[in-house]
Amino acid sequence: MDRLTEMEAFATVVDQGGFTDAAKKMGISKSAVSKHVSSLEARLGARLLNRTTRRVSPTEIGLAYYDRARRVLNDAGEADALVTSMQSAPSGLLRISVATDFGVNYLSPVLGEFLSEFSDITVNMVLNNRYVELISEGFDMAVRIGELEDSTLRARKLTETSKRMIASPAYFEQYGRPEKIDDLNEHKLLHYSNQANSAVWKLTAPSGEKRQVRTAGWLTVNDGQSLLNACVGGLGIAYLPSFLYADAMEQGLVEVAIPDLPVETQGVYAVYPPGRFTQPKVRAFIDFLVHSFADKGPDVWK
Structure with missing residues (x-):
């Protein structure tokens, strides 16, 4: 057997708790259930059940075997569900969390194409500049930029963005251009306040030395696009990712503050809760994003 x-x-x-109810549960005859259990006991050479006219209960050996058997059966059921799920068409509500700047500029423009391709999926995209807890807040996935803080999440890299200090030609004409990191102490720095410790810029000197520069004071904004606008308006120097400033730099509206510094890069990731398998709707969207961003970054964002 x-x-x-x-x-x-x-x-x-x-x-x-008995053969009769087990037979109903399995959809087979009571005698068939009894035959399966007897065959199992004969193969193992042990009595697994205590049988009386009123009740059936596992023996001590049977109880230990039951614990392991139930795990095996659950794993087998999950394996079947995995295959079924992976073959089913992606569908249902997909809740996505993404930073406002990236969502507005790069996710919103491609959502139409995704929804046209997967008409059974509906999307709820939440734009904000705070760190969300995916599982407790009910999100299926998020797009995050930079170092990943939560190592328990699964992640797939979509692309990279470079990060530089920038300001407008008008600012440099009025205040001069810094030549080295220490010169930043004499300049007007614009603070991006949407992350913990964002009042500190972590920079790398030409020698490879890691430096930190405090930036709070002149202007604090919790939105990257607003910081870019402040830069273009000549208000100061900001430290921003290339997906925000690429167009402005191409148009000559901003310039790199200290060109000799090594260019910092950050990963752009799709992150989603851990599990034995990925939901088809999540897998479909991540695959779509990988394809959409194949020609993007670190400095190319057209």
Whole structure:
């Protein structure tokens, strides 16, 4: 007889408390259930059930075997569900969290194409500049930029963005251009306040030395696009990702503050909760984003 069927018959008898209810649960005859359990006991050379006219209960050995058997059966059921899920068409509500700047500029423009391709999926995209807890807040996935703080999440890299200090030609004409990191102490720095410790810029000197520069004071904004606008308006120097400033730099509206510094890069990731398998709707969207951003970054964002 099939080993897994014997195991299922035994576990169902324990779960249901008897052969009659187990037979109803499995959709087979009572005698068939009994035959499966007897075959299992004969193969193992041990009595797994105590049988009386009124009740059936597992023996001490049977109880220990039940715990392991139930795990095996659950794993088998999950394996079947995995195959079914991976073959089913992506559908349902997809809740996405993404930073406002990136969402407005790069996710919103491609959502129409995604929804046209996957008409059974509906999207709820939440734009904000705070760190969200995916599982507790009910999100299916998020797009995050920079170092990933939560190592328990699964992640797939979509692309990279470079990060530079920039300001407008008008600012440099009025206040001069810094030549080295220490010169920043004499300049007007614009503070991006949407992340913890964002009042500190972590820079790398030409020698490779890691430096930190405090930036709070002149202007604090929790939105990257607003900081870019402040830069273009000549208000100061900001430290921004290339996906924000690329167009402005191409138009000559901003310039790199200290060109000799090594260019910092940050990863752009799709992150989603851990699990034995990925939901089809999540997998479909991540695959779509990988394709959409294949020609983007670190400095190319057209």
